[in-house]
Amino acid sequence: MKPTEIDDDQLLDLIRESLEWKERDERRSIKYRQLYGRLQQRLLRRLIVASTFCALFATFGTIFLITYKPLKQQVNTDNLFARYFEPVRFSIGYRNSDHQQSLFEKAVSIYKEGNLAEAKTLSDSLMQLDSTDPDHQLLHASVLLSAGQTELAQRYFQNLLEAGGSFALHAQWYLALIDLKQGSAKACQDRLKQLIRRGDRYYVAKARSLMKDLPGR
Numbered sequence: 001m002k003p004t005e006i007d008d009d010q011l012l013d014l015i016r017e018s019l020e021w022k023e024r025d026e027r028r029s030i031k032y033r034q035l036y037g038r039l040q041q042r043l044l045r046r047l048i049v050a051s052t053f054c055a056l057f058a059t060f061g062t063i064f065l066i067t068y069k070p071l072k073q074q075v076n077t078d079n080l081f082a083r084y085f086e087p088v089r090f091s092i093g094y095r096n097s098d099h100q101q102s103l104f105e106k107a108v109s110i111y112k113e114g115n116l117a118e119a120k121t122l123s124d125s126l127m128q129l130d131s132t133d134p135d136h137q138l139l140h141a142s143v144l145l146s147a148g149q150t151e152l153a154q155r156y157f158q159n160l161l162e163a164g165g166s167f168a169l170h171a172q173w174y175l176a177l178i179d180l181k182q183g184s185a186k187a188c189q190d191r192l193k194q195l196i197r198r199g200d201r202y203y204v205a206k207a208r209s210l211m212k213d214l215p216g217r
Contacts, residue, residue, distance in 0.1 A: 076215045083183045084210055085114050088142045088170055090135065100129055107139060116147045134160060134167045145174065154178050169200050171205070185214045 070186040090108045107122035114191070123140040130136055141156035160171035176191035 017142055028100065053079070077165055077180050077185060080213055081177055083213075084180075084206070085145075086139055087146075088174075090139065100126070103129075104135065104139070111139065111146070116143060119143045120147060134163065134165070138167055138170055141171075145148050145178070150178055150181060169195070169203055170200060171204050172198070176207070176210070180210075181215075189214055 056079050064095060103122060107119055107126060110122060111119035120143050123136070123143045126133070126136040127140050137156050137160055141153045141160070144150075144153035144156065154175065157171040157175050161175060162166045172191055172195045176188045176195065179185075179188035179191060189211060192211050195207045198204075
């Protein structure tokens with residue numbers, strides 16, 4: 001078969017058409033590369049946003065887990081302190097003078113009524129009269145604790161505990177409550193165990209009841 005002859009015009013048309021196809025292919029290739037680049041950028045931005053969100057979620061989740069338990073425990077110990085705290089049972093005994101006896105009785109009565117400002121004034125006066133009297137110390141420490149002066153009250157209760165005797169029972173109980181108020185359930189538990197070993201029926205019952213309610217038990 002005789003080959004088809006192509007004249008110059010047809011050849012030019014073929015070349016022109018081929019070049020046009022090539023140019024279209026290049027434009028398509030450039031367009032696809034641009035689309036692919038934009039898609040990569042969009043996916044990368046979404047990946048960065050997702051990674052940032054996950055990192056923030058993990059950070060806040062960790063912070064929450066770290067702080068939630070102590071915060072919950074603090075709330076529990078505050079509630080327990082409020083539930084178990086009550087004024088000391090004072091015995092109105094003989095004082096060195098009628099004035100001192102009257103002042104002590106008045107201070108105890110006002111303290112039980114909840115007038116802490118006046119009770120503090122009267123207990124200060126009693127301490128000035130005789131700071132070694134354990135009843136004065138017990139009243140003063142109780143008023144301070146009720147007024148929120150925990151650390152100062154703790155000091156007086158500790159002195160009473162170290163002095164021994166019947167006042168040490170009161171001191172041990174209120175020191176346990178102070179430990180509870182300060183968020184140290186373990187220290188509170190240790191004091192309660194010591195109180196139970198002392199065998200006083202009144203405080204043994206209270207100590208056992210509080211131990212059952214302590215956080216973590």
